[in-house]
Amino acid sequence: MKKILLSGGGTGGHIYPALSIVQAVRRRFPDVEVAYIGTKNGLEATIVPKAGDIRFFDVEIQGFKRKLSLDNVQTVAKFLKAVRDCKEAIRSFEPEVVVGTGGYVSGPTLYAAAKMNVPTFILEPDVLPGLTTRFLTRYVDTVAVSLSGSEQYLTKAKRLIHTGNPRGTEAVQADAVKGRASLGLEGSDKPIVLIAGGSRGAKPINEAVLAMLPRMREFKELHFVFVTGEVHYDEVTAKLNNEPMDNLTVQPFIYNMPDVLAATSLMVGRSGASFLAELTALGIPSILVPSPYVTNNHQEMNARWLEEQGAGRMILERELTGNTLWTAIEAIMKDPESHHHMSEASKRLGRPDAAEVIVDELVRVSS
Numbered sequence: 103m104k105k106i107l108l109s110g111g112g113t114g115g116h117i118y119p120a121l122s123i124v125q126a127v128r129r130r131f132p133d134v135e136v137a138y139i140g141t142k143n144g145l146e147a148t149i150v151p152k153a154g155d156i157r158f159f160d161v162e163i164q165g166f167k168r169k170l171s172l173d174n175v176q177t178v179a180k181f182l183k184a185v186r187d188c189k190e191a192i193r194s195f196e197p198e199v200v201v202g203t204g205g206y207v208s209g210p211t212l213y214a215a216a217k218m219n220v221p222t223f224i225l226e227p228d229v230l231p232g233l234t235t236r237f238l239t240r241y242v243d244t245v246a247v248s249l250s251g252s253e254q255y256l257t258k259a260k261r262l263i264h265t266g267n268p269r270g271t272e273a274v275q276a277d278a279v280k281g282r283a284s285l286g287l288e289g290s291d292k293p294i295v296l297i298a299g300g301s302r303g304a305k306p307i308n309e310a311v312l313a314m315l316p317r318m319r320e321f322k323e324l325h326f327v328f329v330t331g332e333v334h335y336d337e338v339t340a341k342l343n344n345e346p347m348d349n350l351t352v353q354p355f356i357y358n359m360p361d362v363l364a365a366t367s368l369m370v371g372r373s374g375a376s377f378l379a380e381l382t383a384l385g386i387p388s389i390l391v392p393s394p395y396v397t398n399n400h401q402e403m404n405a406r407w408l409e410e411q412g413a414g415r416m417i418l419e420r421e422l423t424g425n426t427l428w429t430a431i432e433a434i435m436k437d438p439e440s441h442h443h444m445s446e447a448s449k450r451l452g453r454p455d456a457a458e459v460i461v462d463e464l465v466r467v468s469s
């Protein structure tokens with residue numbers, strides 16, 4: 103494979119899987135040229151350049167509103183303009199295959215590619231497919247699903263395969279020693295409890311953590327890593343300043359998340375698809391607080407799926423307090439047997455081979 107174009111964005115949940123695919127393609131085809139279509143203002147504009155040597159095309163695009171309104175007329179006009187821009191990018195880059203990982207940015211890219219008869223592949227990260235995936239399903243050559251249960255929504259697909267989410271592959275290749283070192287914990291073998299909302303942090307989770315600080319401080323056998331999200335960092339650290347703690351590290355965002363996860367014993371967070379793929383590939387038990395603010399409550403479906411298999415515990419946001427969260431953490435971290443069972447269950451759900459299966463499919467559709 104010589105040239106591949108990717109698109110996906112809005113949140114980390116759509117960008118990171120695309121970058122994991124890039125890594126896997128580069129492992130197999132070291133000379134491959136990579137390009138990416140995203141928006142100037144989306145998270146992808148910051149994250150993709152950090153991955154190195156990827157040509158970035160920016161297009162202007164916004165998501166469809168679910169309700170019919172004047173806004174939507176403008177959105178359709180923007181969509182058609184974005185399709186034209188994407189066609190231009192595709193003509194100039196000439197990829198052999200175009201890959202989409204969801205989020206509205208990938209809509210015009212994949213649609214344009216399909217109309218130009220360039221081979222296309224999309225990955226749906228969630229149990230409940232997003233609007234973009236549903237729209238694109240009938241146009242693209244292959245739809246790959248990450249979690250079982252998505253098939254029923256994607257019956258129009260020309261070809262549907264199960265691959266898992268490529269973030270899982272990246273997670274199993276991560277390095278726990280580097281993860282600990284990056285937190286300044288080299289030499290310590292204390293179990294790590296990682297607390298992180300989605301890629302942007304989650305205020306309700308942050309508040310629950312602040313409410314259980316005194317109990318965290320007493321549980322000295324554990325080390326807590328608390329990722330606040332960039333926008334909440336200053337507020338959280340201001341509240342923490344009077345209470346320094348030896349067994350707590352606070353960060354706004356973690357750029358080497360796979361390495362940190364590889365060193366983690368329990369994760370507390372949202373139930374976005376990439377995190378779930380990483381947790382299950384590594385066999386990490388989790389306490390999940392699904393975000394209720396996402397389309398069709400899809401995070402609750404993701405979290406239920408994990409809980410039903412015994413790999414995690416779900417706490418609904420309306421039931422989340424310092425107390426409920428602490429009780430759940432203790433129940434797992436003070437009971438090694440329960441931790442072990444959850445860890446095994448988590449591992450059974452993991453797809454550490456996801457990225458390789460995806461590369462096989464990309465080779466298939468592009469030849």
Ligand SMILES: CC(=O)N[C@H]1[C@@H](OP(=O)(O)OP(=O)(O)OC[C@H]2O[C@@H](n3ccc(=O)[nH]c3=O)[C@H](O)[C@@H]2O)O[C@H](CO)[C@@H](O)[C@@H]1O
Nearest residue numbers: 113114115116118227300301355356359374375376377396
């Ligand atoms: C709020 C929202 O709309 N979330 C959606 C978004 O995921 P969102 O981007 O919020 O969350 P995910 O859990 O899927 O992904 C987060 C990704 O960011 C990484 N990370 C996170 C924090 C950090 O400090 N460092 C870091 O590298 C994680 O390792 C993970 O790979 O897209 C997913 C895929 O459609 C959906 O399942 C989520 O419901």
